[in-house]
Amino acid sequence: MLTRSALIYLSRHEGLKDFAAHFTLFKKLTTRFVAGETIEEAIAAIKELNAEGCSASFDHLNESVGSPAEADAEVDEYLHILERIDETGINSNVSIKLSQFGLGLDPELAYRNARTVVADAARRGNFVRVDMEGSDFTQSTIDIFKRLRAEFGLNDVGIVLQSYLRRTYADAQDMVEIPARIRICKGAYNEPPEVAFPDKKDTDENYIRVMQLLLSSGIYHGIATHDPKMIDATIDYANRQGIGKEAFEFQMLYGVRRDLQRQLAKDGYNMRIYVPYGKHWYPYFMRRLAERPANIWFVMKNIFKG
Numbered sequence: 001m002l003t004r005s006a007l008i009y010l011s012r013h014e015g016l017k018d019f020a021a022h023f024t025l026f027k028k029l030t031t032r033f034v035a036g037e038t039i040e041e042a043i044a045a046i047k048e049l050n051a052e053g054c055s056a057s058f059d060h061l062n063e064s065v066g067s068p069a070e071a072d073a074e075v076d077e078y079l080h081i082l083e084r085i086d087e088t089g090i091n092s093n094v095s096i097k098l099s100q101f102g103l104g105l106d107p108e109l110a111y112r113n114a115r116t117v118v119a120d121a122a123r124r125g126n127f128v129r130v131d132m133e134g135s136d137f138t139q140s141t142i143d144i145f146k147r148l149r150a151e152f153g154l155n156d157v158g159i160v161l162q163s164y165l166r167r168t169y170a171d172a173q174d175m176v177e178i179p180a181r182i183r184i185c186k187g188a189y190n191e192p193p194e195v196a197f198p199d200k201k202d203t204d205e206n207y208i209r210v211m212q213l214l215l216s217s218g219i220y221h222g223i224a225t226h227d228p229k230m231i232d233a234t235i236d237y238a239n240r241q242g243i244g245k246e247a248f249e250f251q252m253l254y255g256v257r258r259d260l261q262r263q264l265a266k267d268g269y270n271m272r273i274y275v276p277y278g279k280h281w282y283p284y285f286m287r288r289l290a291e292r293p294a295n296i297w298f299v300m301k302n303i304f305k306g
């Protein structure tokens with residue numbers, strides 16, 4: 001049986017990333033979690049989500065780019081996304097990864113590239129969420145985010161924190177002081193016990209502590225999870241504190257717990273769906289399998305259905 005850490009290890013295999021992008025049979029596997037290969041396919045998916053009362057966050061799949069030219073191409077892609085959001089009138093912001101903009105090559109390059117995208121989003125009245133990656137990048141991502149936030153507004157750029165990291169509660173306190181908009185999630189990478197809780201119970205407890213801190217801050221944050229226990233704890237806390245449904249949003253991934261997405265939207269909660277698209281789906285897709293290895297059987301069934 002493939003374990004979570006084996007699947008995450010495979011997700012980081014650069015050779016497989018390029019191999020998978022060209023292998024058409026694999027593409028069929030991904031349709032559940034990836035909206036397509038092009039911006040237009042993602043727009044079509046977002047229109048359906050909008051019709052169900054959900055907003056979206058666009059994600060162009062690519063991470064750990066290998067050259068400044070590849071990072072430049074990612075900037076161009078995001079400028080095009082922002083333009084298409086305006087042209088089509090869909091309800092969506094964008095999510096970026098700093099490694100996609102060259103963080104692994106040169107932090108200054110990643111900052112400049114992210115700045116170009118945030119400036120364009122701010123000009124258009126849109127919002128950029130900086131995703132959080134593996135712990136090698138936590139501090140540099142926070143540093144770049146703080147520079148961006150110093151230059152742009154609260155509603156122009158936000159960041160992600162991961163509850164499996166031991167440092168996250170302190171980071172959340174710091175971010176709330178700035179103030180900054182946070183997406184809290186559990187975290188999707190393989191991390192050593194020095195930096196992350198090895199026990200899921202501790203990650204969940206930390207998630208609830210951070211969620212409470214965020215909700216009480218009066219800032220509009222994103223509560224990203226498919227875990228009914230985390231969702232119930234959020235609703236319960238908000239009700240007890242008299243925090244209205246408009247004061248925060250739930251966030252989920254495209255294709256995961258669609259039933260729950262629709263239900264929360266129907267119940268009047270703000271519900272945002274993270275919609276990934278693009279050729280470099282491999283690492284993202286493998287992390288989704290790692291979260292729920294039962295999904296392997298789900299995608300196998302899809303191949304044989306033809």
Ligand SMILES: Cc1cc2nc3c(=O)[nH]c(=O)nc-3n(C[C@H](O)[C@H](O)[C@H](O)COP(=O)(O)OP(=O)(O)OC[C@H]3O[C@@H](n4cnc5c(N)ncnc54)[C@H](O)[C@@H]3O)c2cc1C
Nearest residue numbers: 131132160185186187188224225226227251252253274291
């Ligand atoms: C909008 C959004 C943005 C995210 N951004 C980041 C980021 O920037 N950085 C980062 O490290 N991580 C990110 N993640 C991933 C996150 O860290 C978790 O890996 C992921 O959400 C699974 O955790 P969970 O809270 O859903 O709870 P879990 O405890 O993993 O799962 C709880 C239950 O949810 C359901 N479920 C969870 N995952 C799946 C799945 N893949 N398929 C089917 N059912 C599933 C199952 O019923 C499971 O029992 C993001 C997640 C979301 C929703």
